[in-house]
Amino acid sequence: MALYIGLLSGTSMDGVDACLADLSSPHPLIIGTHHRPYPAPLLSELRALASPQAEEGVQRLGRLDAWIGEIFAESVLQLLEQTGIRAAQVRAVGSHGQTLWHAPHADWPHTLQIGDPHRIAERTGITVVADFRRRDVAAGGQGAPLVPPAHAALFGDTEEPRIVANIGGIANITVLPRGGGPSGVRGFDTGPGNTLMDAWILRHRGLPYDQDGAWAEEGQAHKGLLACLLDDPYFGLPAPKSTGPEWFNLDWLQTRAGGLLRELAPEDVQATLLELTARTLIGAARTAAPEAGRMLVCGGGAYNTALMDRMQALAGEMRVESTAAYGVEPAWVEALAFAWLAKQTLEGLPGNLPQVTGARGERVLGAIFPGGGCSSRAPRKTVTSGRRARSPAANPRDISNR
Incomplete structure (x- = not known):
């Protein structure tokens, strides 16, 4: 061994x-x-x-x-x-x-x-x-991100182009071309993963995370707020790029949203933050690898069923699955x-x-x-x-x- x-x-x-x-x-x-x-x-x-x-x-x-x-x-x-x-x-x-x-x-x-x-x-x-x-x-x-070469070793496939999405506090993707191995592998941070959702529910409900996205499902994503958040210049930057909670935090949310936060129910904000993670992640994946037929998800976000369901709805024909189906639990x-x-x-x-x-x-x-x-x-x-x-x-x- x-x-x-x-x-x-x-x-x-x-x-x-x-x-x-x-x-x-x-x-x-x-x-x-x-x-x-x-x-x-x-x-x-x-x-x-x-x-x-x-x-x-x-x-x-x-x-x-x-x-x-x-x-x-x-x-x-x-x-x-x-x-x-x-x-x-x-x-x-x-x-x-x-x-x-x-x-x-x-x-x-x-x-x-x-x-x-x-x-x-x-x-x-x-x-x-x-x-x-x-x-x-x-x-x-x-x-x-440093994990893409390990993603290639763990999840690369000789026949199928894939994407590995790690949804931690920050989300990142790894593009794995057909053939396996590190050649042609790409990857970058797509933006917030769980960090904004966790901070928001901690502030309003005193909980460390939104179990299964249940609180987000009580609300509805607000189009105006979502548009303000998606307008952040980070999302349009070309790769290579990386970020962290130094950028995406509740101060950032307040600055981008302005007075909207005072007008919306907290659960609607949570639903909007979930939508932000899902859209930026799936949008980045489609742009970086439109040929990919499968997205393998790891990190804590893989356990958020509402987020996974929303990502699948946005992904169309691309399958969104947990890495557990491919031999490694998302947590590890x-x-x-x-x-x-x-x-x-x-x-x-x-x-x-x-x-x-x-x-x-x-x-x-x-x-x-x-x-x-x-x-x-x-x-x-x-x-x-x-x-x-x-x-x-x-x-x-x-x-x-x-």
């Missing part, structure tokens, strides 16, 4: 996804998965620091970097205990970290992910590959992708696709933090909430917005 672990926490900031996989064959085998929710105090501080209005110093950043590193390390140890796999059997952990800011179009392009990989290596004894995005940015790329595709990227790094192989990110060329991504020299003993100080996460089968919406 060639065992790898992928770690990810997405723009929703709801916790850590850990995926243990055997990558010894062209068809990866998932051995185990684990979702570790962030403790409420950590989540509160993360959101405060990631807020556009935040004015925080390096002390908080450094403390959160260390804290999140501990949480990621605990996720590995709990996953190993759950699966019965020893740390010595795992070749590497691929840790994406927690994105706080993504600004590839700034005067000094940058992207910031925290979650100290040294702590993960020290706590687990496993070699860690981390900091995947910044090498691509340094090479003139967007640093995102991104974590598996970062296990795959760790393998690429250790083998000295490129992890980016220049035609996707806009980088000057292929690059081996990430930095390697050697493991060994420690045991997986319990920490001296607890940083957990004390509540064990349920499995995705028992609580699939725990993975709402990767």
